[in-house]
Amino acid sequence: MAARYAQAMFELASEQGALDQVGTDLDKLDRAIAESPDLARLIASPVVTREQHASAVSAVADELDLSEITRKFLGVLAAKRRLFSLPSIVSSFRARLAEQRGEVTAEVASAKPLDQKQLAALTDAVTAYSGKKVRLDTKVDPSLIGGLVVTVGSRQVDASLKRKLQQLDVAMRGLG
Template sequence: MSTLAIANQYAKALLESISQPGSGATSEEALTQLEQFDSLLKSSHDLHTILLSPAVAHAQKQKVLGRLAELLGLHGFVRNFLFVVTRHRRLNLLGEIRERYQALLDETLGLLRARVSTAAPLTPEQMTALEAALSQVTGKQMRCGYEVDDTLVGGLAVRVGSTMYDGSVRGQLDSLRRRLTSEA
């Protein structure tokens, strides 16, 4: 089974359990907590080594996870999910599980995520206008992540899934160059 399929199974199981009435947590809170834990795991070499090492007993890993869950204020469902993932030696897939969880949650909520690269930082008004325009084009509510790309001369480039909307000066120049060379 591929790592994507495994990550998808875990993400789906977490989303289904969190979505149950009376779980006490929202799906968005679980996502935030997964991101928090994943970030901590990636930033601490020692923690990464302890939790992923087959030489460390599972009981020790659970103690460490339990203490971290308490310190981070993780919901019981998220804590127990991390216990299961660790027990099945899938903690190395936590990043992929989090990404699949986010994709499944977005699908459930009818959201699309976009990655926006700009030549200069956008104002909040520009971000709102861009998200409204993208929502109109896609027919879905948008959540955008923004980054400044120093290689762009001006304008912006937006990636929604596998679709790229390139309104950058560089993109326009490349398009012009292709048209000119194909006509010559």
């Protein structure tokens, strides 16, 4: 279902020449959902009425300064009681946009926020690996302790301290 909504949004945005704007809007929404547990619960709640969902997403759209096309799309999702699928819709839209642009998305989890120099170096490394333009989707995961986990398509490189400690633990257990 999320893929169908994402495809419809993609086609509508493409027809109106607003792919970049909608992509930016959806990125803002995705970050807002990730940073606000209250917002995440609200969009996932089946007990919230259509009207309450519509009012809430309207307020969020105002706060994030979203385009009219994205506002209307959120209104449709609220009216159809499909807001719970918004994270999946965003993911599908991003994948479709990246495909059209000839880009690959690399999901990067790091123990602490990366600075611009680190992001540039990582972008260069993933570009060299994939042979395509790269869009980094970063998130912070303190449980990694240090290092990175980079996922490109179905490939994952886990260079986190957490993983290295797990490997050391397994090796030490094998010696005992």
